[in-house]
Amino acid sequence: MDCPYCGYHDSRVTDSREVNEGIRRRRQCLGCGARFTTYERIQPVSLFVIKKDRRREVFDREKLLNGMRKACEKRPLPADTVDRLADEIESELYRLGRAEIPSAVIGDAVMRRLRGLDHIAYIRFASVYREFADITALKHEVDTLMDGAVGTVPSSAQLPLLPDEGVAVVARGPRRSGR
Ligand SMILES: [Zn+2]
Numbered sequence: 001m002d003c004p005y006c007g008y009h010d011s012r013v014t015d016s017r018e019v020n021e022g023i024r025r026r027r028q029c030l031g032c033g034a035r036f037t038t039y040e041r042i043q044p045v046s047l048f049v050i051k052k053d054r055r056r057e058v059f060d061r062e063k064l065l066n067g068m069r070k071a072c073e074k075r076p077l078p079a080d081t082v083d084r085l086a087d088e089i090e091s092e093l094y095r096l097g098r099a100e101i102p103s104a105v106i107g108d109a110v111m112r113r114l115r116g117l118d119h120i121a122y123i124r125f126a127s128v129y130r131e132f133a134d135i136t137a138l139k140h141e142v143d144t145l146m147d148g149a150v151g152t153v154p155s156s157a158q159l160p161l162l163p164d165e166g167v168a169v170v171a172r173g174p175r176r177s178g179r
Pocket of ligand 1: 007
């Protein structure tokens, strides 16, 4: 930082204190002895999201919140859940240290959290985010979720595939002769 009076390139810091969102330093020029003050502030980083269609837009926390709010609507979750998740995801994104982030990274970050939190909210979010084309895609997602929930055993091995199977077993039970 050049001295504003004589242009000398070096100065001594005589005092340094934190002020609103920054640091103020009192300096004395090592050339002419003049005193001056510098401020150091954090430059807010703009984060850009690259959408699926390659469009680029500024990261919008409100948008992230809205998507999660819809998914979590009327679910038995603490009131601050969505805000807390947004905080976590936001700082995760900034920690990546990148100026541009594919929207898929954000979507996946939401999915990972909702999955461990509330399966209905997860499926709701997934149905919008993954744009399920049909019921088969939705079923596949639910199946994957169920498999994860019960460990490595496929869900089909635990439950009868058709509700009728249960009924059939009862019907095949010992018959009483009505004669
Ligand atoms: Zn100077």
